[in-house]
Amino acid sequence: MWKTLPEFGTGVLCAIVVAAAYTFAVALAAAGGRPRLLQAARRGAYGTVALVGVAVLILTYAFLSHDFRLRYVADYSDRTMSTALLVAALWGGQTGSLLWWLFLSAVFIGACLVWLGGRYRDLQPYVLATLMGILLFFAILMLFSANPFSATVGAAPPDGKGLNFQLRNFYMIIHPPSLYIGFTSSAIPFAFAVAALVTGRLDNEWIIATRKWMLFSWLFLSIGNALGMLWAYEELGWGGYWAWDPVENAAFLPWLTATAYVHSIMIQERRGMLKKWNVLLICLTFLLTIFGTFLTRSGLIASVHSFAQSGIGTFFLYFMAVVVVVAVVLIVWRLEKLKSEAYIESALSREMSFLLNNWALLSIMLFITIATLWPRLSEWLLDQKSVVKPTFYNAWLPLIALPLIFLMGTAPLLGWRKTSRELFIKSFRWPLGVTAAAVALHFAIGKAIGLPAIVRVDPIYPNALGDILAWIGGKLPVVTSGLVAYNLAVVVQEFVRGVRARAGKDSNFAVSLYQLVAKSRRRYGGYIVHVGIALMFLGFSGRSWGVDEEKTLQVGQSMQVGDYRITYTGDEMKNDVEKRTVYAHVDVERIDARDADGNATRVTPLGSLAPHQNVYKGGMGQRSSEVGMLHRLREDLYVVVGMVNPETKAASFQVHTNPLVLFVWLGIGILVIGGLLCMWPELSFAEAGAFAYLRTVGSTAAMLVFAVLLTVAPSRALGQPTQQAPPHEEHEEGGKVDQSEREKAIFTKLVCLCGDCPKELLSSCTCSWAQNARTKIRSELARGKQPNDIIAAYVAEHGEDAIGIPPDKGGSRALWLLPVAGALLGGGLVAGLLVSWKRRSTERSKEQTARDGESGAGDAAGGDAYDSRLDDELRAMSDDDDHAPRAAIPASPDAGAAKGADKGRDRGAGKRAARDARGTEGGNEDEP
Numbered sequence: 001m002w003k004t005l006p007e008f009g010t011g012v013l014c015a016i017v018v019a020a021a022y023t024f025a026v027a028l029a030a031a032g033g034r035p036r037l038l039q040a041a042r043r044g045a046y047g048t049v050a051l052v053g054v055a056v057l058i059l060t061y062a063f064l065s066h067d068f069r070l071r072y073v074a075d076y077s078d079r080t081m082s083t084a085l086l087v088a089a090l091w092g093g094q095t096g097s098l099l100w101w102l103f104l105s106a107v108f109i110g111a112c113l114v115w116l117g118g119r120y121r122d123l124q125p126y127v128l129a130t131l132m133g134i135l136l137f138f139a140i141l142m143l144f145s146a147n148p149f150s151a152t153v154g155a156a157p158p159d160g161k162g163l164n165f166q167l168r169n170f171y172m173i174i175h176p177p178s179l180y181i182g183f184t185s186s187a188i189p190f191a192f193a194v195a196a197l198v199t200g201r202l203d204n205e206w207i208i209a210t211r212k213w214m215l216f217s218w219l220f221l222s223i224g225n226a227l228g229m230l231w232a233y234e235e236l237g238w239g240g241y242w243a244w245d246p247v248e249n250a251a252f253l254p255w256l257t258a259t260a261y262v263h264s265i266m267i268q269e270r271r272g273m274l275k276k277w278n279v280l281l282i283c284l285t286f287l288l289t290i291f292g293t294f295l296t297r298s299g300l301i302a303s304v305h306s307f308a309q310s311g312i313g314t315f316f317l318y319f320m321a322v323v324v325v326v327a328v329v330l331i332v333w334r335l336e337k338l339k340s341e342a343y344i345e346s347a348l349s350r351e352m353s354f355l356l357n358n359w360a361l362l363s364i365m366l367f368i369t370i371a372t373l374w375p376r377l378s379e380w381l382l383d384q385k386s387v388v389k390p391t392f393y394n395a396w397l398p399l400i401a402l403p404l405i406f407l408m409g410t411a412p413l414l415g416w417r418k419t420s421r422e423l424f425i426k427s428f429r430w431p432l433g434v435t436a437a438a439v440a441l442h443f444a445i446g447k448a449i450g451l452p453a454i455v456r457v458d459p460i461y462p463n464a465l466g467d468i469l470a471w472i473g474g475k476l477p478v479v480t481s482g483l484v485a486y487n488l489a490v491v492v493q494e495f496v497r498g499v500r501a502r503a504g505k506d507s508n509f510a511v512s513l514y515q516l517v518a519k520s521r522r523r524y525g526g527y528i529v530h531v532g533i534a535l536m537f538l539g540f541s542g543r544s545w546g547v548d549e550e551k552t553l554q555v556g557q558s559m560q561v562g563d564y565r566i567t568y569t570g571d572e573m574k575n576d577v578e579k580r581t582v583y584a585h586v587d588v589e590r591i592d593a594r595d596a597d598g599n600a601t602r603v604t605p606l607g608s609l610a611p612h613q614n615v616y617k618g619g620m621g622q623r624s625s626e627v628g629m630l631h632r633l634r635e636d637l638y639v640v641v642g643m644v645n646p647e648t649k650a651a652s653f654q655v656h657t658n659p660l661v662l663f664v665w666l667g668i669g670i671l672v673i674g675g676l677l678c679m680w681p682e683l684s685f686a687e688a689g690a691f692a693y694l695r696t697v698g699s700t701a702a703m704l705v706f707a708v709l710l711t712v713a714p715s716r717a718l719g720q721p722t723q724q725a726p727p728h729e730e731h732e733e734g735g736k737v738d739q740s741e742r743e744k745a746i747f748t749k750l751v752c753l754c755g756d757c758p759k760e761l762l763s764s765c766t767c768s769w770a771q772n773a774r775t776k777i778r779s780e781l782a783r784g785k786q787p788n789d790i791i792a793a794y795v796a797e798h799g800e801d802a803i804g805i806p807p808d809k810g811g812s813r814a815l816w817l818l819p820v821a822g823a824l825l826g827g828g829l830v831a832g833l834l835v836s837w838k839r840r841s842t843e844r845s846k847e848q849t850a851r852d853g854e855s856g857a858g859d860a861a862g863g864d865a866y867d868s869r870l871d872d873e874l875r876a877m878s879d880d881d882d883h884a885p886r887a888a889i890p891a892s893p894d895a896g897a898a899k900g901a902d903k904g905r906d907r908g909a910g911k912r913a914a915r916d917a918r919g920t921e922g923g924n925e926d927e928p
Contacts, residue, residue: 005058005067009149012055016102016139019048024132031125031198038121041128045113048135052106056090059099059148063089068156072096072148078162080577088173089163094297094312095148097176101293102138104177104184109135112188112213120209126195134187137319145312165579165616165624171231179224179251183289185217186254190286193279197330202275202337207265212679214265214282218258219675225251226668234627239548239638239656239764241664244393249372250292253365257285260361263354270416271351272341276331277358279338283327288365290320295372343837346418352834353411359826360404367397367819374806374815382811387759389804391748395460395469396816398476400823402483405537408530409487412494431489438485442478450563451659453478455544458745461808462788480541487534491527498524517677525677532671535663542635542660548744548763550774552652561655564637565589565600569608571649583612584641584651588630606630611641611653625766635659642766652771746777746787750794751804761804 023044030037059072063086068074076089076096091100109131116124142148163172189210196206228248233241242248261281267273298313331338344351370377371388378386413427442453457473459466495513502512517524551559553568560566565588572583586609593602609628616624630637635657642652747763754769762770762777780790795802806812 004069004151005062006070006149006151009055009058009062009070010143010147012051012058013139013143013147013149016048016051016055017136017143019044019051020132020136020139023048024129024136027125027129027132031129035121038125041125042113045109045128045132048132049106049110049113052103052135055099056103059090059096060087063087066160068158068160069151070148071150071152074152074157074160076160076163078160081163081168084173085163085168088167091176091180092163092167092172095142095146095150097180098138098142098146098297098312099148100177101180101184102135102142104180105131105135105138105187108185108188120205122199122201123192123195123206123209126198127191130191130194131187134191137315141312141315145315165614169231169235171227171235175224175227175231178220178227182217182219182221182224183254183292185213185220186258186286186289188213189217189282193282194326194330197279197334200334200337202279202334204269204272207268207278210282211262211265214258214261214285215675215679217285218255218262219672219679221251221255221258222668222671222675225255226672229664229668233661234629239640239654239658240390240543241661242390243760243764244368244371244388244390246372247292247296249368250288250295253292253368254285254288256361256365256368257281257288260358261285264358267351267354273343273351274355275338275340276335279331280327281358283323283331287320287323287327290316290323294320343840344834345838347834348414348419348424350411350414350416353407353414355830355833357404357407357411359823359830360400360407363400363819363823363826364397364404366822367400368393370819371815375801378806378812378815384812385799385801386806386812386815387751387801387804388806388815389749389751389759389761391460391761392805392815395473399472401537402476402479405480405483405487405534408533409483409490412490412527427493430493431486434489435482435486439478439482442481446478451477451545453481456741458741458748460749460805463808465808477541477544480537484534484538487530491531494527495524521680522678525674525680528674528677529671530674532667532669532674535667535670537667539660539662539664539667542658542663545659547657548654550652550654550771552650554648554650559653559655560591560598560600561637562657563591564606564655564657565591565603566639566653566655568651568653571644571651572610577617579614579616581612581614582644583610584644584653585610586628586639586653588637609637609639611639613641613644631662633662636661640766642771643768654766742781742787743774743778746781746790747774749791749803749805750777751802753798753802759801759804 023041026037026044027041030041059070061067062070062073063077064083066073066077066079072093072095073089076093077086081089089096091097112127112131116127120127192206192210192213196202225248228251229241232243232248258281261278264274264278264281268275268278294313294316298316344355346352371393374388375386378384409431413424413431415423419427439453442451446453454474455477457470459470461469495516498516499509499512502516547562549559549561553559555568555570558565558567567587567589569585569587572585574581574583588606588609589600589603590606591600591603593600595601607630609630611628612626614624614626625640625642628639628641630639638656638658640654640656642654644651744763748761750762750773751759752762752765752767752770752773753759754765754767760770762773777790777794781787791803806815808816
């Protein structure tokens with residue numbers, strides 16, 4: 001029918017639009033009183049999914065066959081690329097990435113259809129209509145604005161332009177798909193939320209249906225962000241793993257709201273509370289995934305990761321507006337049905353700690369959102385240009401992040417509803433003791449091992465606010481180490497208490513531990529996730545003790561960086577069909593002893609590194625700087641070579657030591673394992689049969705291997721190409737130009753203005769323009785000029801957007817005032833709700849207790865039955881430890897209703913079995 005592949009691909013896009021629109025209409029008709037149409041809607045959805053698969057296969061075939069009639073294929077591939085990179089080019093550009101997004105959405109819709117089967121028949125029509133609406137949007141977007149099957153103008157070229165050299169690496173193959181999986185899978189919980197709101201079925205049914213979908217989305221958002229960190233660290237060549245880049249932030253925002261949701265649904269399941277909040281969090285998570293896509297592709301914010309500017313931003317704005325309107329209208333319509341069934345009764349309760357946890361996560365989300373959008377907000381509202389760089393984020397965000405880490409450790413120590421004084425003291429005694437010991441140990445030996453408890457931090461503002469933030473920042477290392485110890489102690493205590501509570505049933509420790517975790521996977525998987533996050537924060541704190549130095553060396557010269565001596569041994573040039581590479585070989589030695597002047601007197605050889613510069617022949621002279629890294633348990637040595645003088649062979653080096661960075665990657669791996677444990681299915685031969693049992697084990701094991709491989713991908717002493725400006729002039733040769741504290745105070749505030757990078761900080765940019773700027777600033781410091789005067793002169797010369805921290809004056813104060821005010825307002829709202837709930841709880845306590853005793857509601861309703869029984873056993877064990885009768889400890893209302901709760905659980909299990917027999921799902925309370 002079609003003579004060319006471009007026409008055929010465009011025709012398939014048209015078919016997708018028609019099929020999605022048909023399925024959307026039939027699903028709504030099925031919901032409107034014609035249930036027999038549900039099967040037609042399901043078949044239409046399967047057909048739509050199949051058409052999306054055909055579209056992706058067409059584009060893949062075009063790449064593999066080098067069909068340069070397609071403009072997208074000609075722009076993002078050439079004949080020299082490997083098969084793996086040709087496949088990865090599917091998502092390497094803007095239009096192809098949208099098709100990949102559509103494909104992954106279709107895959108999850110197909111999986112959801114298979115999983116649904118005959119269950120949730122009242123919700124299915126609206127779930128299908130919502131999902132088809134999402135597919136319809138992306139299909140229309142591609143058909144009319146970003147068609148990956150558009151034909152090249154004129155005759156097809158003999159070869160393509162090739163994939164950007166920055167994207168030709170292993171992480172390009174695995175990082176974007178992992179992140180997109182997290183983004184697209186969040187549409188399933190959103191569709192269920194919409195269906196529950198429309199139908200009014202707002203009990204725990206839809207929560208149980210979506211919790212594993214949201215956990216899956218959260219897990220792959222975690223994996224995707226982690227792989228992005230690895231990509232940045234090993235490939236981008238600026239010495240770190242998170243630059244608070246706008247696109248990085250856009251990927252992080254939905255992770256925050258998803259994390260808040262997976263915590264708050266436990267309150268709804270157990271207590272029937274926070275229904276409005278949970279619906280809002282699901283809608284917000286989905287909206288933020290669309291916002292991230294919009295931010296990446298609209299050209300709104302400059303980023304090293306973003307696609308070229310285009311006109312599709314308007315489409316996304318309209319779509320986000322539709323999502324917001326639909327969500328708000330439905331929530332307002334169902335406010336009466338979304339009322340809580342219970343209230344928070346005490347500030348010392350797990351419900352309250354989860355609520356504060358949500359408040360902190362949403363405060364961080366608000367802060368990052370405003371800071372990310374600030375360059376445009378400042379331009380639109382204040383008529384001034386601004387740039388917000390990592391120095392600003394790193395000064396402000398710990399004020400919220402570290403209290404969040406404290407809350408993360410505190411929640412498991414508190415009981416549901418209320419915590420008795422005796423239990424409170426018992427629970428906190430050992431973790432607080434471990435925390436005090438860790439802080440004391442840090443003060444005692446920290447300085448001796450190069451990790452002092454308190455460090456010097458330069459103010460980001462030349463006023464009292466800057467001094468306050470700097471004072472707080474100087475104490476963060478010891479605060480972080482104390483909080484990490486606190487969280488680890490809490491998790492160890494919870495596992496020990498759980499195993500001891502089961503000791504009467506299983507005498508073997510290993511068996512007791514296995515049974516404990518197997519019976520309450522979500523609870524103990526969550527504890528493992530907490531361990532991973534705590535270790536990541538320990539790794540983040542290592543940057544407080546990092547050393548950064550820069551020096552231009554002649555062959556044979558050395559430089560000392562922290563406990564290392566780096567000797568430049570010579571250069572080497574290699575040519576291949578793709579690029580010309582100039583290697584700068586260095587020998588690395590560890591300094592074991594120094595003389596009185598600080599010079600090395602005894603060293604131990606550690607090996608050689610070969611950082612290098614690439615000049616790509618097919619990229620119009622595009623340059624890249626490749627990294628050399630030496631990984632050690634205590635720290636990483638990170639070496640970047642700048643320009644190499646072809647005549648004198650002098651080479652400029654940037655060297656960074658990154659202490660404790662290994663704990664970041666270790667924490668990520670533990671987090672993924674904990675997330676997988678939360679999702680681990682409960683298997684039963686009696687219910688599923690042997691084949692389903694083996695299939696489930698196989699798929700889960702495959703997912704585990706996949707996730708672990710992604711998160712522990714091998715580190716290589718090579719790096720990702722970073723954009724380089726053409727050299728302007730030669731640099732000073734020989735002589736040390738290490739970054740002193742005064743230099744760092746300047747370089748971490750000012751941005752590079754070479755025009756080829758997205759305004760990176762002078763401290764990290766490796767281009768020759770930035771090197772020249774640093775040389776000039778050093779000479780001004782040598783003449784006695786003050787840092788604040790140098791910064792002011794730089795801004796006066798280059799403009800307001802030459803500094804990465806907008807000044808704390810005038811309208812620019814809104815950058816931190818708005819999120820701080822929002823966080824305070826949220827905190828006030830939480831406090832007001834607590835007072836209101838406490839009053840209502842007091843008034844209804846007798847009535848609620850009676851109802852709980854009769855029906856087994858309260859803790860049992862929607863709760864984790866095994867967790868409730870385990871909590872009772874732990875309370876009993878605490879009594880036995882003190883040789884006190886059980887009645888001597890004031891129990892929470894949970895314990896008072898234990899027998900009634902057990903009866904309620906039995907009745908709930910019977911109802912769930914009946915629902916399962918009818919083809920609906922009640923859910924397994926033990927699983928997330």
